[in-house]
Amino acid sequence: MSTFIKDFIQRETISRRNFLFASAAGLTTAAVPGVFGRGAAMADSGGWALAWSYRDRASAYWNAIVSGGEAYVESLGLSRDDMTNLINEGSSEKSLADIKAFLAKNSGKGAIACDPNDSPNARPVVEAVREAGGYISTIWNKTDDLHPWDIGDNYVAHISWSGEAPSEQAARILFDKMGGEGGVVHLGGIPANIPAIERLNGLKNALKDYPNIELLDAQPADWDTTKAAELMASYLTRYGDKIKGVHCANDNMAYGVIEALKAEGITGMPITAFDGNPEAVDLVMKGELLATVFTNPHWGGGIALALAHQAAIGAFKPSEEPKEHREFYGPSILVTPADAEAFKKSYLDSTPKYDWNDRWGLSAGGIVYR
């Protein structure tokens, strides 16, 4: 490059660079304060700060979890803003770092409910909480060898939802609708994701009783609507008219399947889903979806936080509870066209009020390992 061009460019850049440094310094100072919510009104919570650590606000499911946590906080006479939201954006590292920071800020007096994002992350999270003297309940993700009773009272409880039995029920409804014969395809969640495995297992269990039903294919569409639409289109090319029913591992993928079929002008294909989101329940009522499974995330979100907090203030002592109170399944409700309207009225149009002191009232039993 000629020196003329070089000098010309350099002249232009220098003043700009100084400006950049100055503005960068300004930005960092502006971003520091106010990361965590206020710590006021702790008197009502017995001096304990409350937090929910979860993935993001981009789905109806996590919003329902958070609404449960907020309902518990409000039941204490606090404002919903007194619950701190620790959003990990799908990062296990951020999940752990957020929880450590939250505990440090509150000198260890933190009651936390948490989905550790992936199973291996549960151990470092609960150990960090124990060291700081806080209390935690986890949902969904933990390894099979990690148990609350091995960690101590600080790890209050773990809640999961069995995907197997409800998914099997949904599959049976699907097979009956298909008249007990024909091909079925399954669209699954992210491979190696525990709920994805369980929901496929549920389908396979049901298949044993229906010898004339053939499972044509089962592939992951990563819980995603767009991917599900594309996978369903590819299934149609491969299997064509052989497909007589579709079993989806969650609602979002079922939406994609319905649209892929609509593009082909196919109507009346029986489809089952999982999660019981409001849109899916509407589709059940309209007859576009055969069934979905509701796991009551509002209750799950509330009770997970309630357990951690009530153990913290000494309302009960975790180590005195039986094991099925430390590791248990949350409830699941099958929503079919027959009961969709009643279900919508009682669970979606208005949120039921729960007694958060009835800690295990909706439990579906202790977690079973295979």
Added chain:
Amino acid sequence: MSQLLDRDRLIRWAPLLVLVGLVILFALVNPAFLSQRNFARIAIAAAPALMVAIGVTFIIIMGSIDLSMEGTVGLTAVLFCFIFLATGGTLATGGWLAIPAILLVGALIGLVNGLIHVRLRIPSFMASLALGFVGTGAAVLLTGGNIVKIEDDTFRALLTWRIAGFPLMVYVVAVLTLLASFIQSYTTLGRNFYAVGGGEELAHASGLNVRRVRILGFVLAGVFYAVAGILQVAKLGQAESVSGANFMFISITSVVVGGVALWGGIGGVWNTVVGVLIVNVINNGMVVIGLPDYLQDGMLGLLVIVAVVLSTDRRSVSFVK
């Protein structure tokens, strides 16, 4: 000389040869792959992705990168639904207003993206990635994590109304691709993208307003992302904050597989068209031939590397970063 010419020509046509090779391969294993209905399925899957990929092609030709597509598609899809529903909920009663409005929103997002990149001198990689997050965040804020549905049959005709076996949206995309090709080859702006990508310092010293070209490039990309947002709604009948998910990987991969060089100045819209088709043919074909799902991701990665090796002229660059 003639040897060099042959090599050049081979490299130029390599992506298309890869595409034809893949089609033959999949068709041999399962003849159903070759059916017209399956081509329509691939076209539907490729339509929004192609719009995103064409948008980012202009940026990559300039030697920059734009990673804001997921946020922009998500936000424009959500806003499109809101405006569509607010103006009557059907195309006929005023919902069509949402289309120009959203194209404008896309242009605005692109403008902000370009201004941040050029005025604050933040690398386009970082500026656009950050703006993409802002877009997704805004979409979450607007929807509260919920899904917005559009049930107007007239609008959904983009998916359901077929001409010669292909849905309407495929023709819309074809027309816009021709438009993009026109912008690239017959407008000053299009030629300037190549000038910037081929040698920014030279272009600058020759009196070209490089900053203006860059900003306009991002505006143009933003408009194409907005089109993708609308088509995504047409395809799925709904929008949510994650409607733009996966577009970053698919579009950048397609652009590179099609033979557009990441260092700028090489390739164009038609390379991108072939690239998008390659990626979508692979995705569709792997299921159609019954490849086990645990092999599919690995196979996609391998085929992408093979396609890039065949379709880019790496001899002309001294450094690869």
